[in-house]
Amino acid sequence: MTLFATGHELRARARDGGFDTITSGQAPGFVQANLAIVPREYAFDFLLFCQRNPKPCPLLEVIEAGQVSPRRLAPDADIRTDLPRYRVWRDGELVDEPTDVSDVWRDDFVSFLLGCSFSFEKPLMDAGLEVRNIARGTNVSMYRTNIACREAGPFAGPMVVSMRPFLPEDAIKATLITGALPQVHGAPIHQGHPAAIGIADIGKPDYGDPLPFNEGEIPVFWACGVTPQAVLLNAKIPIAITHAPGYMFVSDIREEGLMMFSESVR
Secondary structure, three states: OOOOOOHHHHHHHHHOOOOOOOOOOOOOOEEEEEEEEEEHHHHHHHHHHHHHOOOOOOEEEEEOOOOOOOOOOOOOOOOOOOOOOEEEEEOOEEEEOOOOOHHHOOOOEEEEEEEOHHHHHHHHHHOOOOOHHHHHOOOOEEEEEEEEOOOEOOEOOEEEEEEEEEOHHHHHHHHHHHHOOHHHOOOOOEEOOHHHHOOOOOOOOOEEOOOOOOOOOEEEEEEOOOHHHHHHHHHOOOOEEEEOOOOOEEEEEEHHHHHHHHHHOO
16 A cells, blocks of 8 residues: 555545555554535534544634635635545435546535644654554444533434543553643543444454454543534435545645644634
8 A cells, every 4th residue: 555655645546546444554643534524504513522532523723604714724625626535415325436526516615624643643652552443454333322412403313432442551652742732622531331332343343354362452532523423323414525534635734833823713
């Protein structure tokens, strides 16, 4: 698999159709983001949903109606073409997974870019921790939980979490590292005992790929930006667009600038 050094390189290849795979491990050090696009009439309620649920939906940027370039994250990007894969939703049903959404684009669409846990994988590895999905070249495991999000207008539903296995002592390190990055979900919301948050079978994720456990490891769960996709199943708005799970928007913002970036957009 081709490895891209920067978000700009990856977006350019995705735009010309030459890259259609998960972005975990790609463009190391560059912030990755989840995407949700809704018609303007639903945008305020979705913004309120993000504000009420900052752990799964940490808001990095809102692109106003009809615009296609994120002014702060990547001014030369085109939100319609620069992700490796999208999902198109109609009336709460997943109807397509294209690599370009230009043909369904509308001038009343408002786009939301939300922090992604792929952005804290490099800091974890820099600290000497193995990130299992990167080590195996697979997607991360993601699960619907029994944790209800705070609703806003038509947007309501369960929180989705991502999971990575760690030894207990490494889980403590991972908690400290990710806790310093609230813009990309921050510290884990749960460790061990998947059933306590409504996960019946850790070997059968709702999204992504299953990850094996080594002896002594426990599952560590972070709030996940795929949560809006679970919520869209309930909202049943006429049309929405998201990223396909694991196929993220890769920005031009460096991960070490997240703290400064967070302050600049408040």
